[in-house]
Amino acid sequence: MADTMQTTTTSGPRQADANPVTRFFRATEIDTRLLGMIGALLIIWIGFHVMTDGLFLTPRNLWNLTVQTSSVAVMATGMVLVIVTRNIDLSVGSILGFTGMIMGVMQAQILPDMLGFGHPAIWALALLSGLLVGAMVGTLHGLIIAFLGVPSFIVTLGGLLVWRGATWFVTSGQTVAPMDPTFRLMGGGTTGSIGATWSWIVGILACLAIAAAIINARRQRKRFAFPRKPIWAEYVIGAIGCLIVLGAVMVANSYYWPVAIARRYADASGIDWPEGGLLISHGIAIPVLIAIGVGIVMTFIATRLRFGRYVFAIGGNPEAAELAGIKTRWVTVRIFALMGVLCAIAAAISTARLNAATNAQGELDELYTIAAAVIGGTSLSGGMGTIAGAMLGALVMQSLQSGMVLLGIDTPLQRIVVGAVLVLAVWLDTVYRARAK
Template sequence: MGALKARFEALELNGRMLGMLAALAVIWIVFDIVSGGAFLTPRNLWNLSVQTASISVMACGMVLIIVTRSIDLSVGSLLGFVAMIVGVAQAQWLPAIWGFEHPLTWIVAVLIAVSLGAFIGAVQGAIIAYLAVPSFVVTLAGLLVWRGAAWWTTSGQTIAPMDSRFKPIGGGIEGALGDSASWVIAILAIALIVLFRFLTRRRHKAFGFAVRPAWAEAALIGLLAASVIAATLIVNAYPLPPGIARRMIEAAGGTWPEGGVFISHGFAVPVLIAAVVGVAVTFLAKRTRFGRYIFAIGGNPEAAKLSGINTKRTLMGVFALMGGLAGIAACISTARLNAATNSAGTLDELYVIASAVIGGASLAGGSGTIVGAMLGALVMQSLQSGMVLTGVDAPLQNIVVGLVLVVAVWVDTIYRGRAK
């Protein structure tokens, strides 16, 4: 028993992360039983991954906001406002310049979304950093201002449809990559995992840090690779509807066989976008000076300032990053609905903050991980999806989410108390 415990400890797995994975497994199993086996199906899990994408993207930024001992309550409303601007740009502004279905329309729309979101985030961050207005107050005002601005932009009208090249960003049939492309992505992901673990191990050895035993490193890589393979098998097990598959075969000049053809959905584009954002923000947080400044400010703002860090500029940069990620999330949300609606992003701020806190970001500042936040987003979306699947009313869903957030903060308080 002692030898087994020693081997487990040699893996150096994060206890909180394991606890979150265990909680996620319990949630999935319970909802699958209650729903009569409908939850753990390839179809529901594929849809769950797509639904989680926009929240995961924003949760990556919210972790860094919380690390600096700040908060951003405006992300849901900001998403709604940017989504409306993106919709108007595709339906009115850009077609007036070069007509509908222009190859550049979706690119310009995405650039508008990210730039506008980052600009608004920078403005809010400047007010917080340079005018010393608490982030709670500034972003609470932003929650009201940007929700009102979204309505004012179109007088409450829904804008649709979006450019056909823009729609894959939201998933759906257009944003499904298929089985072959999914396996290529899986192989590349596994190769990157191996490369990353190798470089990390070599760097630790170069600086004289302790490293895992070789067998533990290999086991960790095996676990991560198995996760990628399992995810690929699941998304490839979800077939396209027969009618759509038939049209695809016939459009390619083929003949629809009597027994039909199984064509996989594969990975969804928004899921890959979320994964890329997660990797990029993780690199930013762990491997750049800007990221180190963020954690230094969260650990001790006065010490960070005295050490020469421009805390005001860094804080403004964090909020600008959060705004840019909200712009990406706005593109995902708008493309998924194929419309810009005034309800877009409603209550998303609750889910984003809850995702970050559940993922280990401490409201006291100084600690948090991007991977944890993305897993937290999956936990939150699993709860919502499971409750919808089992017929739980919307008010009760909000109650459950609120209680989960309180429990997450309580657990964080206990964890931090034991760590002292």
């Protein structure tokens, strides 16, 4: 009864005065800014689909789009925390290249000599070495920024140059290939996907997780006597979430193995080749699952852990956060260490996808990562940002690049468009914050 009265008093008169659309958004609590970004993404997709004569919105291109987005999306989740605390990291692309080269050398040269060629632990040890190097590089940056007082812009700009040069020195400029077969699964491809059956299982589990999250959020609101959404709004949110998940699974399962690979598989497995060909679905790619997993963990860190609350407190008012007893310097160190680990994860995805570690790996990824975070709603003034928004921003950036490639637009013009979009996103953020005051 008390909860009902509280809900009526806080939102009743406003609900009565508002139009139906406004009442719908208030009831469902949908982030209109995120919704606007989804609308912009759909416009980009439809526009490129028309301009490419129906090539863009095909299962093959959408599947490749998600795989190509994965590495930048992983780094964008960490960039959110960096920018929220009013810092910047310009070195993420170089760290990706450096850690990728370390992992490549470990599994192609060092570990086979130590453990023997084809040892099952090679890929895991190579990945672990990359994660450790990424964490150490990020920690070094954080210590210099936090305890020596050097601005993050300068430290990471120096890191951009230092780690790019270090990448060259690891192998004297040589490309390292091939990668361990198990390691290559993290890059996607025909074998780096989970297939149709497991994709549907993952989709169903994701729908159950959405329902559980809604139920838990409703219980928490009731526990602390907060106003709760109408039941119909909960159903709408759950239905939309499940439709998106199952739709994505359906698209992933609609992209089939190439005929030549399917025929080789049939011959090796003793399967008779049917008259209409053998249709084997790729399903969800492993790098996409890695990116989604990282996004879930980073969202939990940012919204549920004390560390996440400290990050946003520092971004909102660094002086007040320090006076409140928050160890702002060590929080900064941990943020950059986490950023280094995420760069290593992105490097594993990129190196596995290329099946090689190259000196040019990760070039300009710092631009795409920062742009993804800013387009996703992370304010350069600090204190505001979401993990989901940054990952969606990464998808927007990759969609632009993919569409321009299909149109045959030259690389220099692609960079002009990306730079213009970044400036536009910052301007829109400025306008949004000014109106919100």
